[in-house]
Amino acid sequence: MSGGHNFASDGSCGFGAGTDVNSGGDPLLGALADNGGATDTMLPEPGSPLVDAIAPATPGCAGATAQNALGLPQGFGCDIGAAEAPSNAVLAGHVTATHDGAPLAGIEVRVRTATNTYATATTTAPDGT
Numbered sequence: 001m002s003g004g005h006n007f008a009s010d011g012s013c014g015f016g017a018g019t020d021v022n023s024g025g026d027p028l029l030g031a032l033a034d035n036g037g038a039t040d041t042m043l044p045e046p047g048s049p050l051v052d053a054i055a056p057a058t059p060g061c062a063g064a065t066a067q068n069a070l071g072l073p074q075g076f077g078c079d080i081g082a083a084e085a086p087s088n089a090v091l092a093g094h095v096t097a098t099h100d101g102a103p104l105a106g107i108e109v110r111v112r113t114a115t116n117t118y119a120t121a122t123t124t125a126p127d128g129t
Helices: none
Strands: 108-112 118-122
Touching: none
Parallel strands: none
Antiparallel strands: 108 118
8 A cells, every 4th residue: 555655666566556656766865864854864866756756736745844854845846755855956146235225244144055054154245335
């Protein structure tokens, strides 16, 4: 019996739900590691058939938290399995804040990295201000 959204590398498990993946080949999982959360997990690697395999409208997908403490979904859908691969979106741009028309310095910006840690940067005022 299957509740759906399972992955089997061959057909021996006999999962029968329409959302199960039987004979899926290599799931492309990383090593068991501390990826965040209370227990070690195996993250799907780039190109894994597990990534974004569950539609975000599926009950239990959007708004939930994966075992590795990431909010769901990180991409266009939820990943099959206990751990959610972090979004690999490239961030670029400017942080701007004003107070009475003058730029402010010291604004902290935190971005979650692919290893589920935070990169932190602090803004500085442009020269001449």
